[in-house]
Amino acid sequence: MEGQTGQMTLEMVLLLSIFLSLSIFLFNEIQSRQWVSAFVAGPWQPLKNMIENGEWTADAKERHPNLLNRHGSFSGDTAP
C-alpha cells in the first residue's frame, strides 16, 4: 500500500477536478438560465392578481368581486 499512495492522491485530485468542473458547470447553468429568478418571478403575476383582485387568472381585473351584480333591495322584483 505504501507504494500506491501516489496513485491514490492522483485519483483524488482527478475526482476533485471532475467534481469541481461539474459544480461550476451546474452553477453557471443555474445562473445563465435564470432558474432561481424564474422560481421567484414566474409565480409573481398570478400572486399579484390574487393580491390585487382576489383571482389567480390573467383577467383578474375583469373578475374583481365588486363587479358581481348583486340584487339590491332598491331594484325590486319585476312584476310577473
Add this chain to the structure above:
Amino acid sequence: MNWSKRSEIKKQGASESGFITLDFIFALFMALGFATVFFAISVTLALVEAAQYVTFATSRAYAGAHETENAQRELAMAKFNEIMSKSAFKRFLGQEWMRLGEPNIGDFSSEYPVDNPDDNTFVGVQIPMDARLLHMRLPLLGSTAEDSGVGKATLNSYLNREVSTTECREQFNRLRYEHIKRLDGAYSGTPGSEAKLITDNGC
C-alpha cells in the same frame, strides 16, 4: 482483520475527508440558497397580509361619514399614518423588506369594466407596495429577480364611502326643499312664509 489492515482503511478515510468537506460546502450553498428564497417568499406573503390590513383599515376610516369628503380623506390618512407609526409596522412595512407608498383615496371605477355603477363600486383606497425582499443576489445561484416589476403590486380595499353631511344637506335635503318650493307658489312667496330648509338628523 488485523491491525495493520485497519489502519490502512483508516488512512484512506482520512485522505477522503477533504473531498467530503468540499461536497458538503457545495451542498450547503445550494441548501442555504434555496432556504433563503423560500424564506423571502414566505416573509413577503406574510407582510402582504399585514399590508392588506393597513389598506383595509385606511379604507374603513374613509368609509365612515363626516362633515365633508375632505374630512373623510383626512381621517383615512390619519389612520394610515397612525398604523405606520407603530414600531412593528414601521419596521416591516417601511424599511428594506417591504415598502408601502402613499395611499391613493377616491373613486377608481374608471380602472375597472363597470357595467352597473349602482352595484359595481370601486370607492376606497389603493396603496402601492414594493416587496424588495424578493430582489436578492445569492452566491453561486445568481439573482432572484431580474425584472424590476417583481414584488410590485397595488393593494386595494373598496369599502365605499358613506355620504358626508354636506353632501346629504346639499344634494338631498336642499334638492327636496327646491322641489317642495316648486309645488306651489305659496311656498316661495311672501318672505317669512316660505318653506324653510330643515335638516333633521337624517344626514
